[in-house]
Amino acid sequence: MKIFGNKKTPAQVLDTEPSKNSNSMATKQVRYEALVKALHGDLYRYAYWLTHDKQVAEDLVQETFLRAWRALDSLKDEKAAKSWLITILRRENARRFERKRFDMSEYEEASIMDTQSTTTEQVIENQWLRDKIAQLPPEYSEPLVLQVLGGYSGEDIASMLNLNKNTVMTRLFRARNQLKDALEKEPGKMRLLHE
Amino acid sequence: MNDNHTSDRDMPKIDNPTNKMDDLQYRRSIYADPTSQNEDVIAAQNADPAKKQLAHDLCLFDEQLKQAMNIPVPDDLCNKLLLRQTLASHQQEKRKSRVHLALAASVAIVAGLVVNYLQFSSSYTNLGDYALAHVYHEENDFYNDDSNRVSLTTLNKKMATFNGGFNESLGELISADYCRFDGMKSLHLVYQGLTDTVAVFIVPKKEHLSFTNKFSDNKLQGESLGFQNTNILVVADKNESLEMWQRAINDNITWSI
Numbered sequence: 001m002k003i004f005g006n007k008k009t010p011a012q013v014l015d016t017e018p019s020k021n022s023n024s025m026a027t028k029q030v031r032y033e034a035l036v037k038a039l040h041g042d043l044y045r046y047a048y049w050l051t052h053d054k055q056v057a058e059d060l061v062q063e064t065f066l067r068a069w070r071a072l073d074s075l076k077d078e079k080a081a082k083s084w085l086i087t088i089l090r091r092e093n094a095r096r097f098e099r100k101r102f103d104m105s106e107y108e109e110a111s112i113m114d115t116q117s118t119t120t121e122q123v124i125e126n127q128w129l130r131d132k133i134a135q136l137p138p139e140y141s142e143p144l145v146l147q148v149l150g151g152y153s154g155e156d157i158a159s160m161l162n163l164n165k166n167t168v169m170t171r172l173f174r175a176r177n178q179l180k181d182a183l184e185k186e187p188g189k190m191r192l193l194h195e
Numbered sequence: 196m197n198d199n200h201t202s203d204r205d206m207p208k209i210d211n212p213t214n215k216m217d218d219l220q221y222r223r224s225i226y227a228d229p230t231s232q233n234e235d236v237i238a239a240q241n242a243d244p245a246k247k248q249l250a251h252d253l254c255l256f257d258e259q260l261k262q263a264m265n266i267p268v269p270d271d272l273c274n275k276l277l278l279r280q281t282l283a284s285h286q287q288e289k290r291k292s293r294v295h296l297a298l299a300a301s302v303a304i305v306a307g308l309v310v311n312y313l314q315f316s317s318s319y320t321n322l323g324d325y326a327l328a329h330v331y332h333e334e335n336d337f338y339n340d341d342s343n344r345v346s347l348t349t350l351n352k353k354m355a356t357f358n359g360g361f362n363e364s365l366g367e368l369i370s371a372d373y374c375r376f377d378g379m380k381s382l383h384l385v386y387q388g389l390t391d392t393v394a395v396f397i398v399p400k401k402e403h404l405s406f407t408n409k410f411s412d413n414k415l416q417g418e419s420l421g422f423q424n425t426n427i428l429v430v431a432d433k434n435e436s437l438e439m440w441q442r443a444i445n446d447n448i449t450w451s452i
Contacts, residue, residue, distance in 0.1 A: 044272060
């Protein structure tokens with residue numbers, strides 16, 4: 001089961017131990033660049049699944065890293081960097097809704113994402129799955145993305161989303177259950193479940 | 196986030212070790228976390244191959260989900276982020292240095308005002324006191340046997356500032372320099388005297404110093420001559436005949452308009 005490999009902690013990539021004078025501009029710069037390089041992909045994907053919009057996701061990641069830069073001195077533990085950034089990103093996303101109350105209309109914009117180096121069949125299936133994930137209620141899809149993509153445990157997700165762990169586990173169950181139901185309604189897609 | 200579909204609390208506790216796991220509980224746990232290493236979950240899997248199969252299927256499904264979620268990241272995003280930060284901190288620096296510049300400028304202005312105040316404020320009320328103080332201040336700058344000489348032409352060039360000139364030299368002129376005489380631009384002449392130097396000040400008439408004809412202390416004596424726009428002060432030690440100097444000046448000086 002390859003899935004255990006997912007639980008990598010990207011913070012380990014950030015092996016640039018902050019030197020004692022971590023206040024110095026140069027050190028801060030190095031730390032920041034390491035953060036950006038190691039985590040911008042994860043952050044972008046997370047932002048995408050939060051907003052279902054490539055452009056908004058990109059803006060959100062930019063805002064997040066800009067805030068992270070200003071607050072970088074408050075990040076003491078590099079291993080916590082990713083969840084720290086995700087917390088900032090979630091706050092930024094909430095702020096975005098305060099600023100403009102534009103409604104995220106039904107997820108049509110989650111349309112064609114670019115292909116990856118996979119077979120055509122795989123591409124179609126990914127697309128189908130993406131649409132289904134996007135259709136999940138956000139309170140279900142968010143923990144699922146954190147678990148599957150971020151590799152976080154139930155406890156981690158609970159603390160990041162300010163929820164009780166049982167609530168998180170229930171939502172994860174419902175998320176997968178709904179996706180599976182959707183699969184079962186379309187016999188052609190059952191291949192995804194039983195290989 | 197409101198769960199208005201069903202309450203989250205209706206779910207049985209999944210990691211209660213005293214309960215043996217039934218089908219529903221197992222389904223809920225494994226759907227919530229297909230990779231669960233919970234003891235009961237493992238035990239249930241070992242007891243029932245169908246449960247193990249379900250876990251396996253779900254893990255495969257998670258792989259599919261992961262692939263689907265793994266959307267491509269824009270190639271230039273990383274560079275954009277670095278660029279934006281560089282620009283932002285550059286702006287910050289600029290703002291900071293502007294503040295620094297403003298501070299430095301303020302300090303410079305205040306310092307300038309203070310110096311100005313100290314230098315040009317009148318701390319003496321009459322010409323005589325000031326002249327004495329001035330001579331004492333420069334006491335060690337000039338010696339009576341100084342070989343330095345200033346020619347009449349040079350002196351008269353400087354005198355032109357005061358619209359005046361000497362017809363003949365009053366004596367051996369050691370030094371002729373503009374100086375600040377209590378904030379006024381003045382000419383300070385140093386002549387060789389009998390025992391010590393004789394100082395002659397050509398000072399524009401200003402109201403803030405009162406004119407004193409004669410003044411002295413225990414070492415020096417001085418006399419002032421008032422002309423139309425100018426005062427000329429002579430300060431020397433007590434061996435010098437100020438009267439003689441006064442007469443020489445009076446006879447020699449001519450004022451132009």
